[in-house]
Amino acid sequence: MKRREFITNTTAASTLIGLGGLSLSSCSNLGKKQITILHTNDVHSHIDTFPSSHSRYPNLGGVARRATLVEQIRNENPNTLLFDAGDIFQGTPYFNFYGGELEFKLMSKLKYDASTIGNHDFDNGINGLLAQMPHATFEMISANYDFSNTVMDGYVKPYKIYTVDGVKIGVYGLGIELDGLVTKKLYKETQYLNPYEIALDMEKQLKDEEQCDLIVCLSHLGYDYKYPDKPSDIRLAQQTYHTDLIIGGHTHTFLDKPDVRTNQSGNSVLVNQVGCYGINLGRIDFYFDSDKNASAEGVSIAV
Numbered sequence: 001m002k003r004r005e006f007i008t009n010t011t012a013a014s015t016l017i018g019l020g021g022l023s024l025s026s027c028s029n030l031g032k033k034q035i036t037i038l039h040t041n042d043v044h045s046h047i048d049t050f051p052s053s054h055s056r057y058p059n060l061g062g063v064a065r066r067a068t069l070v071e072q073i074r075n076e077n078p079n080t081l082l083f084d085a086g087d088i089f090q091g092t093p094y095f096n097f098y099g100g101e102l103e104f105k106l107m108s109k110l111k112y113d114a115s116t117i118g119n120h121d122f123d124n125g126i127n128g129l130l131a132q133m134p135h136a137t138f139e140m141i142s143a144n145y146d147f148s149n150t151v152m153d154g155y156v157k158p159y160k161i162y163t164v165d166g167v168k169i170g171v172y173g174l175g176i177e178l179d180g181l182v183t184k185k186l187y188k189e190t191q192y193l194n195p196y197e198i199a200l201d202m203e204k205q206l207k208d209e210e211q212c213d214l215i216v217c218l219s220h221l222g223y224d225y226k227y228p229d230k231p232s233d234i235r236l237a238q239q240t241y242h243t244d245l246i247i248g249g250h251t252h253t254f255l256d257k258p259d260v261r262t263n264q265s266g267n268s269v270l271v272n273q274v275g276c277y278g279i280n281l282g283r284i285d286f287y288f289d290s291d292k293n294a295s296a297e298g299v300s301i302a303v
Helices: 010-015 024-030 063-076 093-098 101-109 125-135 195-209 233-239
Strands: 004-006 033-040 080-084 159-164 167-175 214-220 245-247 259-262 268-272 280-288 294-302
Touching: 033 063, 033 167, 033 245, 063 080, 063 280, 080 214, 093 101, 101 125, 159 195, 167 195, 195 214, 195 233, 214 233, 233 245, 233 259, 233 268, 268 280, 268 294
Parallel strands: 004 294, 033 080, 167 214, 214 245, 245 268
Antiparallel strands: 033 280, 159 167, 259 268, 280 294
16 A cells, blocks of 8 residues: 655645745655646636625636636646536526537636536536537546436546556546436436445556556535535545545535545545635645655645
């Protein structure tokens, strides 16, 4: 079992948003290889920056600002991946008018690597989701939605493997139960499978068969609930064996830095979520030594 040491360090974010403080170069002693994972969730068709008069999010967010920030980080570290944890659609007139085309085109422009599927991504029906797939150059990943009897069959992968600077990164996706959240006529014959069981299958395959050095889950289950029988990211982290990072969505939970939980192997798992509407960008930096032991630090960056 490779050692996983996770360091949460909010001061490291200050250089990324132009406030001075710790520079990335000072982290070089943490490992020989640095992999940066950026992520969003629950953007809900928010394309523009919120107006300065907005009561909750004045002058925050916007795809153009996110694009600039992502480009800056990629220039600092070319070994960067960009993910989304679902609910890309629904929330502004852009979705009402264009049905998700603009959202997918802009995510493709930003060179997202993958997204999982949220419940609101079915809001134009499964045929509406299919209609937008030609505009997505990124992967759609979901392991516990079985699309085999639907028009989306073949368009969604259970997992995807990325090799970055010699580090093998396995990414799988999980979605929330649709019954009760989405009208049956919208998701049609999509089958929801138990996310905990699927997660164990996915991480075992990625760890044992694919020999991944890092395993990431893109989750739209939700961060945590007062009902213990409702699947959540916190409980997922505690029930898995090999997953290193859970990038969450659905509950619009604002975390300043990743939550660290202990899995069934006694190792640490990072759980992160950056609110909603694209007003924050999550950043997790993993550092690998020559034996591919990993340490990490994570922050939420205001856009």
